[in-house]
């Protein structure tokens with residue numbers, strides 16, 4: 001049996017000057033899928049989630065994609081939405097774990113009503129759930145505000161290299177390749193970064 005990998009996409013580029021709160025309806029109007037509803041939407045596209053599925057097929061992983069969520073850039077993410085999105089990952093970890101690796105597609109600039117560092121808070125919570133030895137690799141927008149907390153709680157952070165973002169699939173695939181090697185016991189810190197496009 002191949003490795004068991006948890007994947008998720010939770011994105012938001014928060015504009016803290018905007019008073020338009022980002023709730024679940026704002027996610028629903030762009031992207032909010034969970035469980036088995038995810039793959040039919042994303043498979044075969046040039047999305048990060050598609051890269052997760054392709055890497056799983058290529059490497060014989062048992063992939064559980066917990067949630068795929070994205071909302072248009074707007075104000076802070078509401079507590080209700082943040083709770084829904086983060087607990088989708090954490091409850092899947094508890095219910096379907098243990099996993100050998102974690103592969104996340106985040107934005108890197110999420111601010112919620114309760115934290116200025118959405119991604120760092122999420123990664124710290126995931127790290128608490130899986131412990132210190134399970135590799136966590138993350139793809140990020142190049143507009144990410146990378147914090148110490150994100151760095152401290154991930155084994156690899158991989159940002160898009162292009163604007164417009166035409167390399168999101170390739171970026172997630174880079175994250176997946178390093179996750180694969182990390183699950184095989186290689187130290188991500190000692191690995192050369194796989195080439196991306198372009």
Ligand SMILES: [Zn+2]
Nearest residue numbers: 141142143165
């Ligand atoms: Zn961007």
